[in-house]
Amino acid sequence: xxxxxxxxxxxxxxxxxxxxxxxxxxxxxxxxxxxxxxxxxxxxxxxxxxxxxxxxxxxxxxxxxxxxxxxxxxxxxxxxxxxxxxxxxxxxxxxxxxxxxxxxxxxxxxxxxxxxxxxxxxxxxxxxxxxxxxxxxxxxxxxxxxxxxxxxxxxxxxxxxxxxxxxxxxxxxxxxxxxxxxxxxxxxxxxxxxxxxxxxxxxxxxxxxxxxxxxxxxxxxxxxxx
Numbered sequence: 001x002x003x004x005x006x007x008x009x010x011x012x013x014x015x016x017x018x019x020x021x022x023x024x025x026x027x028x029x030x031x032x033x034x035x036x037x038x039x040x041x042x043x044x045x046x047x048x049x050x051x052x053x054x055x056x057x058x059x060x061x062x063x064x065x066x067x068x069x070x071x072x073x074x075x076x077x078x079x080x081x082x083x084x085x086x087x088x089x090x091x092x093x094x095x096x097x098x099x100x101x102x103x104x105x106x107x108x109x110x111x112x113x114x115x116x117x118x119x120x121x122x123x124x125x126x127x128x129x130x131x132x133x134x135x136x137x138x139x140x141x142x143x144x145x146x147x148x149x150x151x152x153x154x155x156x157x158x159x160x161x162x163x164x165x166x167x168x169x170x171x172x173x174x175x176x177x178x179x180x181x182x183x184x185x186x187x188x189x190x191x192x193x194x195x196x197x198x199x200x201x202x203x204x205x206x207x208x209x210x211x212x213x214x215x216x217x218x219x220x221x222x223x224x225x226x
Contacts, residue, residue, distance in 0.1 A: 039066055040178050047071075047184075052202055054169075054187040057176065060116035061129060062086040062109070065182060073201050073209055074098070074161060074187065086113060090137040096216050100158045101139070110143040111150030116181065118149075152183055156190060162212035163204060164197040 039057065047055045047068040054071035056064055056078075062085040064078060072079060075098045078088050086109060089099050099105065113130070120126040134141040152173035159167045169187040176182050189195040201209060 039182075043176070043179070050186060052198060054198075055184060057179070057182055057184050058085060060119075060181040061113070061126070065179075070198070070202060071187070073204075074159060074167075074198070076210060076213060087133065090133060090140045093221070095220065096160075096162065096213065098160055100160065102157075105155075105157065106139060107143055107146075107148060108150045108153065108155075110140060110146075111148040112152055114144065114147065115149045115151065119181075152185075159187070161197075161201060162216055163209050164201045167194040167197050169194060 043057060044066055047057070047066055050070075051068055052070050054068065054074040056067040056071045056075075059065055064083040064085065067079070077092060077096070077098050078085050080088070089097065089101075089106070089109065092098075094101055117126055117130060130144070134144055152175075154170065154172045156168060156170050159169050161167065168190045170190050172186045172188065174184045174186070176184055189198050
């Protein structure tokens with residue numbers, strides 16, 4: 001696989017050409033295309049037109065590739081640092097985690113990562129990503145050891161936002177044929193109470209939305225950060 005990767009780099013193959021090279025070599029797993037290439041412009045247009053529904057485009061590794069304003073308002077923590085949802089969910093304390101630590105949700109997320117990982121065996125970026133999560137999160141390591149495989153699924157989740165409280169949202173997951181191995185998540189409030197909280201959140205200024213999160217981190221996590 002390392003030889004094929006070297007050939008692909010030397011020939012400057014695009015993702016489709018690289019996948020074809022692996023198939024010609026009869027390699028059973030074709031590496032996921034890396035996400036450093038520009039996304040189709042129409043994707044951001046679609047995300048923006050989904051307002052006020054929060055929506056995001058994710059890579060197979062849960063990297064945030066694109067999002068709309070509602071998603072940024074609902075889940076600001078996912079856009080910090082490396083902008084990776086899996087790392088934020090497993091490494092953020094429960095008290096200020098946008099996603100509740102529901103066992104079934106965590107198991108599904110790790111199962112999906114394992115399925116994507118199987119297509120990228122030997123990829124140093126993937127190997128490092130999984131190794132870091134296993135070493136930094138006991139929960140991730142325990143679930144990863146189960147060897148479960150899953151695919152993104154639509155489901156109901158409790159989303160925590162310190163500015164407005166908890167919102168029950170239905171997550172719709174959709175594949176994107178124009179972006180190999182990427183997919184879109186759309187959050188829809190499940191009831192009037194959740195809709196009211198979402199509208200309240202979107203009516204706030206950016207400073208108002210971020211203030212509760214900043215105050216929480218300063219009060220409960222400042223010592224750990226220092």
